[in-house]
Amino acid sequence: MQADNREKEADHVAKSIHEPVLLQEVIGGLIEESESSGSKTSNIRYPISGPWYLDGTLGGAGHAIAIARALDGDMNVIGLDRDIQAIDRARIILPGSVNGKIVLECENFRNLDKVLETHGISSVDMILLDLGFSSDELESSERGFSFQRDEPLLMTMGDPHRHLFTARDIVNGWTEEDIANVIFGYGEERFARRIARAIVNYRAKKRVETTFELVEIVKMSVPGFYRRGKINPATKTFQALRIAVNDELNALKDGLKKGYEALNDGGRMGVISFHSLEDKIVKDFYKEKAIEGANIITKKPTIASDEERAVNPRSRSAKLRIIEKKFNEISNK
Numbered sequence: 001m002q003a004d005n006r007e008k009e010a011d012h013v014a015k016s017i018h019e020p021v022l023l024q025e026v027i028g029g030l031i032e033e034s035e036s037s038g039s040k041t042s043n044i045r046y047p048i049s050g051p052w053y054l055d056g057t058l059g060g061a062g063h064a065i066a067i068a069r070a071l072d073g074d075m076n077v078i079g080l081d082r083d084i085q086a087i088d089r090a091r092i093i094l095p096g097s098v099n100g101k102i103v104l105e106c107e108n109f110r111n112l113d114k115v116l117e118t119h120g121i122s123s124v125d126m127i128l129l130d131l132g133f134s135s136d137e138l139e140s141s142e143r144g145f146s147f148q149r150d151e152p153l154l155m156t157m158g159d160p161h162r163h164l165f166t167a168r169d170i171v172n173g174w175t176e177e178d179i180a181n182v183i184f185g186y187g188e189e190r191f192a193r194r195i196a197r198a199i200v201n202y203r204a205k206k207r208v209e210t211t212f213e214l215v216e217i218v219k220m221s222v223p224g225f226y227r228r229g230k231i232n233p234a235t236k237t238f239q240a241l242r243i244a245v246n247d248e249l250n251a252l253k254d255g256l257k258k259g260y261e262a263l264n265d266g267g268r269m270g271v272i273s274f275h276s277l278e279d280k281i282v283k284d285f286y287k288e289k290a291i292e293g294a295n296i297i298t299k300k301p302t303i304a305s306d307e308e309r310a311v312n313p314r315s316r317s318a319k320l321r322i323i324e325k326k327f328n329e330i331s332n333k
């Protein structure tokens with residue numbers, strides 16, 4: 001009876017509704033030989049079993065499990081996520097697919113160097129950063145990521161008890177100009193100034209506490225055509241606040257740098273981004289490393305097929321870029 005309950009609990013914890021994007025493209029790009037590296041056929045590029053795969057954004061572990069399966073389970077995994085629920089789920093589901101070592105930490109990928117050091121791992125062969133948040137977080141975080149749910153306006157990824165700075169602090173505490181700059185800079189929202197003014201007018205009467213209050217403020221401040229458009233007018237404002245609260249762009253810069261440093265010669269790092277600010281950071285970083293000798297595997301970012309776009313709306317804005325580390329002989333002499 002007790003075992004039954006445990007099984008049910010495991011089943012409940014293990015369920016992820018997140019649909020991984022660009023799955024085949026990630027597998028192909030990280031573990032198979034590509035034409036640009038000289039091979040005409042698609043072969044697994046890790047002849048010895050047991051490469052180390054670092055997943056900096058483990059989420060529902062969809063990519064991690066698919067990569068493990070493609071290698072018949074013969075790999076070691078370091079899985080990071082700042083969401084403890086993702087790590088708890090992975091503890092249950094990953095051992096069934098991975099034969100090698102599994103290291104799981106609730107940690108920001110910007111601190112991946114510390115995790116590697118703690119576990120005595122000197123380098124890795126593959127890295128994946130699949131940015132943003134998962135459908136699981138969107139649906140059940142109760143922290144206000146979605147403008148479709150009436151929730152407290154927090155937007156904190158990770159442990160809410162440790163993370164004291166929230167979206168409420170921005171909208172209720174920052175100056176009109178700073179709010180406008182965040183919404184414009186991180187959301188690329190053309191009506192940022194109007195929205196910031198409306199937030200400040202609203203909060204003169206009452207603090208902005210919930211997602212629906214913010215959605216209403218945005219709706220009332222933008223022109224009618226924008227309100228009636230296909231995309232919810234609050235989309236970019238929500239994106240901007242989330243990026244600011246979680247310092248996402250700086251975390252990405254740190255993660256790219258530390259991830260590349262941790263790669264073995266010939267190792268690959270893939271990044272899936274979902275908006276132009278992230279993609280530009282990845283593109284610029286790869287260009288910088290190409291000057292030092294790295295091989296950019298995706299000359300143009302890989303995007304989802306029509307089939308995937310039709311069934312998984314998240315995939316429509318996804319861009320995958322992959323780089324292969326090469327030690328520059330001149331700079332390493």
Ligand SMILES: C[S@@+](CC[C@H](N)C(=O)[O-])C[C@H]1O[C@@H](n2cnc3c(N)ncnc32)[C@H](O)[C@@H]1O
Nearest residue numbers: 020057059060061062063081082108109130134
């Ligand atoms: C798009 S989901 C990843 C989905 C995953 N690839 C899969 O197949 O299920 C992004 C995940 O990364 C986590 N995340 C986002 N930024 C992070 C960061 N800087 N450090 C650690 N985890 C992060 C989120 O909590 C979320 O679980």
